[in-house]
Amino acid sequence: MQTTGQLTGRQSGSVQIITTQCVIAGSGPGGLMLGLLLARAGVDVIVLEKHPDFLRDFRGDTVHPATLDIIDKLGLLDELLKVPHTQAPKLHAEIGGQNVTIADFSRLPVKCRFIAFMPQWDFLNFLAREANKLPNFRLVMSAKVTGLIENNGRIEGLMAETPAGITEIKAQLVVGADGRNSLVRAKAGLESTSFGAPxxxxxxxxxxxxxxxxxxxxxxxxxxxxxxxxxxxxxxxxxxxxKxxxxxxxxxxxxxxxxxxxxxxxxxxxxxxxxxxxxxxxxxxIRIDRLNRWWRSGLLCIGDAAHAMSPIGGFGVNLAIQDAVAAANILAVPLRKGTLNDRHLMQVEKRRVFPTKAIQKIQLMMQSSSKKRRNSDVKRSGPPAFVKGIARWPILAHLAGRLVGMGVRREKLRSSLFKTR
CATH class of the missing domain: 3.30.70 (Alpha-Beta Plaits)
Structure with missing residues (x-):
């Protein structure tokens, strides 16, 4: 499968200069999904990935029902489910030697009432393959972002070391989707608040x-x-x-x-x-943090670059996908028309900051009992209190399934906007 697009543009000395409508740093789930959606909406998109491939182990590999619903609305679900995966209609914990259901997805209002456990590199390869079918999408591997292009306080693009050499990519919008150690957010000077993790x-x-x-x-x-x-x-x-x-x-x-x-x-x-x-x-x-503001003029951060999550509940991938859907819904038309402004970026943050805060609060509450155990002189064993509660009241497994499977705020595609063009 070909995942690398060729960058072509004019030369200025030893620097290649390219102009596009949106450039995305990072080809994780959020970055690739946003690139795919914008390209399907008619926006010219370049996605940069600093590694030569997606083959990195121990990354989130849960594709949640809400994400599967997005894939279905794009008409790609049948192809995705051909990728080797394991379907989990329930999640379990072992308590006192008994297998207890702690999350049940059977009542969710979607077609796929299960989590698909799929190695993330396979999921990313699938998204990249589908996006690469679009003429206005380019994915460039081994492309390391080195800095941002700024003019009078507005971000107007980025600099990168690519297989084609030093490249200057000018764009209406730079998106930082480059993970919890985001270089984009660091270069943009965006400040974050850390909430700790025990x-x-x-x-x-x-x-x-x-x-x-x-x-x-x-x-x-x-x-x-x-x-x-x-x-x-x-x-x-x-x-x-x-910790x-x-x-x-x-x-x-x-x-x-x-x-x-x-x-x-x-x-x-x-x-x-x-x-x-x-x-x-x-x-x-493990780190839990969140940007105090997700954007600057001409720049937006999504996914882990905007909010690092704990792996508890596997929320990170789904949140990044939901960020991408919200961003595409709000930004596709102004990007295509060349009318993007700060108000649009503010709308994306406003849309996504509440579910992010809610999930992070839940994660911190789930971890608080572990912190109390560490600070206690009495050594305790057994599962966390929330797992014991679900075991005692089985109906809570359906509520947990709703939270894990769908998130706090489910983003729906504006389907007419993202038809293949």
């Missing part, structure tokens, strides 16, 4: 064996600080640790770490022997 996650791979627990559609939910995602041939497992404690975990030695994992994993104890070195343990530093 935990980190250590990601590992363990083999998938026939005798493994038969979780619904192969997914095991949180079990005393341990999460499992079925990747077919292996389990992607996350072991939750206290900043990875060095201490390593000091205790690999055998102690294997034993700790075995104590909370539902897999057979000998499975942890597959962890043979610390090179196989990957740290995800």
């Amino acid at each position: 935990s980190d996650v250590l990601w590992i791979r363990l083999s998938h064996q026939p005798e493994d627990p038969p979780y619904t559609m192969g997914h095991g939910g949180p079990r005393q600080g341990f999460v499992m995602v079925d990747r077919g041939e292996y389990w992607q497992c996350g072991y939750v640790v206290r 900043g404690s990875f060095a201490q975990v390593k000091e205790k030695g690999l055998e102690a770490f294997r034993q700790a994992v075995a104590e909370v994993s539902p897999l057979s104890p000998d499975r942890v022997e597959e962890i043979t070195s610390w090179d196989e343990v990957h740290l995800l530093s």
